[in-house]
Amino acid sequence: MGYKVEAGISNKHLHLSAADLAALYGEGYELTKFKDLKQPGQYAAEEKVDIIGPKGEFKGVRILGPTRPETQVEISLTDARALGVKPPVRESGKLEGTPGIKLVGPAGSVDISEGTIVALRHVHLSPAQAAEAGVADKEIVRVAVNSGRPLVFDEVLIRSGDGHTAEFHVDTDEANAAALSNGDEVEIVKKG
């Protein structure tokens, strides 16, 4: 049997650079923690912004903190269709050549020139958990979901290191395809 981790389902959200936070919320503004996320040091902020695409928009999309070097907007392919953008499936932080989008906050708006992605599904593990699971940072594994709508996700990225703890991150499309709920256990399966 494979190593078991809990699923964490990501709804659309964004991470902001300090400069874009200042543009959207005002100079010197700091994010207010709404609640801690499972990954150490990461939190959902009280603050939200509107995301405006060529075809549609989403009001009040939550910001995750803390700020990052680059603004990154994470949406599902369902969301992408509604907005009218064509983001690639990408690992967090790999934003080169990804579509831009318009963000609107209470103090102003910004048009990011890139940074819209569909997040590559991945498993977070601490170094100790990765050792126990027998996998390494950047390894590609499968993840089996034994639900009422079972499937095996292929090409799942392991992200391990300090600041990570066991959690399988998927978006809402992926969760729905597997009838997966937050906290459900899934199983890491090493590739042949």
Added chain:
Amino acid sequence: MGYKVEAGISNKHLHLSAADLAALYGEGYELTKFKDLKQPGQYAAEEKVDIIGPKGEFKGVRILGPTRPETQVEISLTDARALGVKPPVRESGKLEGTPGIKLVGPAGSVDISEGTIVALRHVHLSPAQAAEAGVADKEIVRVAVNSGRPLVFDEVLIRSGDGHTAEFHVDTDEANAAALSNGDEVEIVKKG
């Protein structure tokens, strides 16, 4: 290698009983063909209805023809959340105990007492195609998707008989989770 079939992605749609068609469009009304579907005798109609849930609604959802013994509304889990209903994942026609919903057409509305489902993913095959693939009607198989977002769907139902031809039917959530487009080839994998 497994037998290959093309994917057909179902957006939300509905099938109507003759009585519900009369209630929504008027006594004696007949559906107008918009275009043939891949499955023999099935077609997308010109006609559309509004689906009203407790939380949200969808305007202009397409009717598929011809009429059937029972009205059946097929939506994704993403759609179900927007409507505020909790349909089970079900095989077509197995509607007992499924949620009802309100339908609104140009001549009237109906509140169906059951019939809202998330369709169980399935493969249509003619008898000759099933023989070639080495599978039988009602057999449960896996379907492998070798895309930019690869995965293996488990518990996929084979539906074979006259009036079927090779096609893998999934909903938009499932297609998005696998980055699958209409007409993409997928592979049937027999279960051990």
